[in-house]
Amino acid sequence: MTGEGAWVLLNGHPGWIAALAVLGALAVVSGLHSSRGLPPARRALLLGVRLAAVVAVAAAVLRPAREVDLTRAKRSPLAVVLDTSRSMALGPQAPGPALQRWLAEADLGRDLGAFYRVELLGLGDPPPVRDPAEPAEGGTFAGPHTPLGRTLESLARVRPDTAAVVLLSDGRDTERPGVPPGGLPFPVYPVVAGSGPVQDLWIEAVETPPVAFIRTPVEVRVRLGLSGLAPGPAAVTLLEGGRPLRSEVAELGPEGATVSLSFTPTRTGRRAYRVEVTPRPGEATAENNRAQFSLNVIRDKTRVLLVAGTPTWDVRFLSRRLRQDPGIDLITFLILRTPQDLALVPQDELSLIPFPTQELFGQELPSFDAVFFANFDYAPYVPRHFLDNLVRFVRDDGGGFAMLGGDRSFALGGYEGTPLEEILPLDFSGAAPGRAYLRGRFRPRLTDAGLRHPLFQWHPTSEENRALWNALPELDGMNWVLRPRPGAVVLAENPEARTEYGPQPLVALAEVGAGRTLAVASDSLWHWALPHAGAGGEDAAYRDFWTRALRWLVHDPEMELVRLGMPPSPVRAGQELRLRVRVLDRSYEPASGAALGGSLAAEDGLPIPLEWSEQAPGEYASAPVVLPREGLWRVEAQAQAGGAFLGRDAVEFPVEGESPEGLRLGVDRAYLEALAEASGGRAFPLGDRGLIQHLAERGRSQVEVVGRRVEEPWAAGPLLALSVLLFGLDWALRRFWEG
């Protein structure tokens, strides 16, 4: 092909041009001068001849010529991007096979090869070149992800000369769903396959708050999508650890629905949950009818309920201590008057309020983190069946419960044979009536467990801690209890009071199901506050004891010796994972050389034993383990050091499917059309020949210059001869007419 060309002077040197201009001027002037006296017509003819001669000379010298571009079709790259992800072949109306057939039949190389270099690319960064004849390993449509936007952006970066992209995809970008890339330097021409909506009900998204607060209702919003199915009800269930927490019926509209599920977390830490929506008949897949998520459950304030049978100094100093802590929300109920006390005044002249038994123990118990019974005899105020609620609060809901001593507590409080007795760390059944309360001062002693337990770790060094303990004043009076219950740990005892089971336990702990209980068999711990101050001490021991006791009761993670780290999020099936655990010894120093056990298990699977190795002092990591499938997984770890059990921890976490493909089926026509429009391209239905024609026309207009041709219409020699002839004619005519 040739272009229109342009005129140029092959010898257009300015010197030549100037010389010729002078020559022309001289010719005209001399011609006018020499033709004086002739008639005007002859004079004009002579002047014209002379000028023609000069022009001929000029043309011979300057050599005017026409330059013409030689062009051809440009043949820029035409990228045909084939989405090879798994979603392309899922469902009864999967677009993948249809697009693959179209690609084979269309033979783009034949129709467009004259204008483009056609290349078949897959998804990736950079996009891999594919051989149309060879399907990928595992089949053409086996990709675990659809990085559609990233592929196109990468193509723009590595192949900026790409003339256009023919996109064969369902538009289900798994990295940026529904958000087509912008600013592409080439037009994109999606080929839209699929004749109609896929029959499917799916969980589009689960919206959760950034954090949730323990014992405070939290709302989870589940967005459901619906296509190709009739609207109607659908059951949505929220589960934790395979246990249904809440179920709601969503009324699905033509495009789905949003349903809110509210529940109350009862443990802190990152918790894992699953949402399921019951599949409907005819669905393309049930794989997208469930979704997992995790939620970080934290504690706002530790909510403590303190109930005391009478005002005592022990209660007074305990409540003072708890109120001083801004992280504690304390609700106190003190029995200030019993029916045996004389009223003598109208009720309106008293500030007393009824004891809210039903509200406290029938309704609102789960809103507390810990409950303290301080010298409280339940029978006049709390019907016995409410004690069952307290047991459930501890055992099932993970609450903390503490019973403090006094003449209305333990056996004297009538707790023998009640459900509450079973969760307490101390066994007081069968206490002799005459020995239910031991009067007199005594100096308690820490047990071996007490020496190591964080409740009594008031000072970083054991020597100073021991000195602090030894400086504490004596206690005054304690409840008669027989022995610790199986599994309970006695931290302090009264060595001066013994039974056949040994010294009388004073402070003891127990793990009860998901919760914890504490028993303090005396009402004189306040001696560690004011009396200790009177002896020159500080009340730090008293303060620290109750701070640590409460933190232990409510499972404060910082009080745990064994603490599992959360796996990175998200975890996908098939992914190799290393779990990490931090182990502290009883003095809260990193525990080197600890013996760790633990396992990993899906909800319905056998546990996988874990092998641990120490990476740094107190830091352990499991051998790599591959999670075979999606679901909620639970990892447990326990540690021992020096033959002593340090503790255990468990973490639940969601494991996503190996790929997000299949979460949403069918062609996202809106995405493909928006992508085409944003890039200056156009979406074509599958089988529309208009795409080939459009690309051919576009290709024709895309040419490149491959060379240049110079066309010189007049040769110098003939022009010089012509100029001689003209000058001769000029001379002859002048001679003849002047004659």
Place this chain on the structure above:
Amino acid sequence: MKKTGWSRREVLLALAGGGAGLLAGAGWPGRGEAYGRRDYFTWAQLRYPGSWDPSPRAAERFLEALRRRTSVEPEPRRRVVDVGSPELFALPFLYVGGRGSFPSLGAEAEGWLRRYLEHGGFVLFDDATGVADSGFAQGVAETLGRVLPGRGLEPLPADHTAFQSFYLLRDVPGRKLVRPFLYGIDLEDLTPAVLCPNDLGGAFDGDPLGGYTHPCTPGGERQREMTFRLGVNLAMYALTGNYKKDQVHIPFILKRRQR
């Protein structure tokens, strides 16, 4: 953050709806049935150089009233502690009575008193003089000014917890109505030192046969009854602190005060 848990206000509303009440219970165990019952309140009285004991039987009469009217089990007799005695720190309630004057305790004893107040002790100063601005009241104010520098005795407001810790009180009674106020010094959110100018002990004091030593003027026996109520409230305040300031109690108290 919106707290969706149980609020105190909700508790109160629920209670107003007729929750199971303390006084609605039946089948109460007899108090004497519980073996080993112990004393949870001791009236400690300071002995100092001077007129420290103007009403020698006041404590006994008051403690009996406290035992009969409330769930508190007081030790039946007072304990006398001397200035500077370490025994005081085992007795968080201290009564300091006096008539006419109150001497300077000295720097060491004032340090001892400061430590007591700062670590949870409560002191009730009771002026038995029967006149305004007595030497006792001035001596107490000067001593407390040195014990807790920067703070002064101020009249307690009408909504102070001491006026609603058990009974709902509006006035400050005593043997004589010298001043209509109690005076106190605040420390953190409590008032660990209170001065009564109206001679509480004089209203309590009696003879072994059950009579009272002094008449209460001008209100007579009604004034004496109200004085016992104020004594009960102060003992309860020492034992429970700001318990009655809890949000859970305030609506009830306001409602009853409006009647």
